[in-house]
Amino acid sequence: MSSIDARDVTADPTSTERLATSGLEYRVVDLSDDTRSAAFQRAVDRGFLGAEPTGDMIAQVAKTFAARRNIGVFEPDATDATLPIATTNAWITPLTLPGGGEIDMWAISAVTVAATHRRRGIARALLEGELRAAASAGVPVAGLTVSEATIYGRYGFGSAIPVARLTVNTRRAGWGGATPPGRLEYVDRDTLAADLGTVHERARRQVPGQIPGWQGRWEGYSGVAPTPDRDQARGVRYLDEDGVLRGVLAYTVSEASGTFRFRMDVRLLVAETADARTALWRFVLQHDLVDEVVADLRPLDDPLPWLVADPRGVKQEVHDHGWLRILDLPAALTARGYSAPLDTVLRVEDPLGFTAGDWRLRVDESGIATVEEAHGGSADIELDVSTLSSLYAGGVRASSLHGAGRLTGDRAAIDAFDKALVAFPSPSLDIWY
The missing domain is CATH 3.30.1050.10 (SCP2 sterol-binding domain)
Structure with a gap:
């Protein structure tokens, strides 16, 4: 929906000057060079305590990062092969709003600071720099998902989109729902990636708080991408009575040690219709040899606890996930x-x-x-703006925050x-x- 490309926004001058006084260089990183791209990605993986990426993984992620505005912080005289000591990247994406509309959101990701450079104001420069960049581009809202929940409120972000982690004891829960018409079928990895993108883009327009995914995300879920657990990825899709694709499930299974009983981890279950969602949940809960199902990032109004015979077989853990930050109040509240x-x-x-x-x-x-x-x-x-941002998507109650x-x-x-x-x-x- 936006004609603005985040990659055209220059490095924030305030953060540039602030870090220069500490002898650090803050700049937009051009990842068209393979050496710089590999160094940037290795710094991101280091920041999130990930394993050293392989060449195939670097090539895979490069496709995603190339579409984003990548910021790095460097020591003086750093070469192209030098890992940045801090990173972030951003892009502009539509955010679905209550009422069915959309608004441009400055999505922030890959926020890392090397453990060797803590307490030097680098994180502040990164986050405030992103917010000033977004505001300068006329983007009214910023958003991120976070690994730590205590950092971002000071920058005006609010926890706005809570989700649930569902853990199901399938033997106890059983199935109490309907058997929808239509059919399920297994799909190969490439088809799974394509179907995830297709259904997610249609379904996300129905739910406030959602943003579009991207090809690298779907390739990761489907096992197309060279991730360590790619060989565990499986997928099925749901076709309605007219043969139209309406739902997709990506999942992995792992054996409980030596028991020949399994746990299923739902990577993504996305459905455009209630029948599609019910059919996919039925497949999950009635899968042979699976005693436990874990599905995170589920909506708080997911019907799963009402689709089982015994709801005490479903454990729901609510946690924060989507954080928002209003930058242009009139534009945000009228959208x-x-x-x-x-x-x-x-x-x-x-x-x-x-x-x-x-x-x-x-x-x-x-x-x-x-x-x-x-x-x-x-x-x-x-x-304060953090509280207003928490309320913005309509998933956090004003009465709760008042209390x-x-x-x-x-x-x-x-x-x-x-x-x-x-x-x-x-x-x-x-x-x-």
Whole structure:
């Protein structure tokens, strides 16, 4: 939806100057050179404590990184083969919103700082640099998925899209759901990768919080990519009564030591229709020799606990996943739909200044919003940008954050805000980025 290419955005001058005072070079890295590309990828894998990548893995990931804006931090006089001491990359992608619309999001990934260079302000320069770059390009929202949940609130990000990890004891849970029409069929790796991309792109438009995947992601899930566990990858697809592709499942199985009983790990189960989702879950839970199923990044309103005979056979663990950061408040709040009318004044604190101020948010009966600056009056609700960003996708309740002291206002104002913001269906995000 965006005509902006993140690769055209130059390195943030504030972060460049700040790190230069520490003798470090902050720059956009051109990965068209194989040596620089390999060094950058090795630094990313080192940062996430991954194994040293093979040549095939480097070539695979290079295809994805080439489409992104890659930032590296280097010691002075670093050569092309020198690993950066810090990395990040970004691209602009549509984010599905409550009400079915989309907004441009500056997606941030591969944020690493070498353990040898901690506590030198590098992470701050990276994150704030990305936010200033996004704002300079006119992108109203930034987002990321995180390995640590205590870092990003200080930059105005909020945990906005919770998900569930489902662990199923298949012997206890059994199956209590329907048997949908249509059929399931196994597919080879290349077909699985293609089908994942096709169905995900259609299905993600139905659910707030989702973003598009990319070819490298699907090749990783399907076993096309040269990952260590590629030979364990399997996949099936669901075709409806008319033979139309409506759902896809990528999974792996592993044996419980010496028992000839297995655990299935669902890499991705994506469905465009309820029948497709039910059929794929039925396949998973009734698979021969599988005693345990683990599926992470599932939506909080996933029907699986209601499809089994014994719901106590399904353990649900809710955790944070998608984090958002509003950069342009009027653009962000007017892009999404709302579930109830609203007329309120928000007082927003933002340490980086992007959204700070008093804002009047009005929502009409059809769920369409207008936003304007408010001057000279009192505010109905006071909150910081991290809290507002947590609420943005409609998956976190304003009443919960009010109870935690994250926003203030009288009960009537909070209730009205809560009713307007809640989203249906529940927001979800089924990939890492």
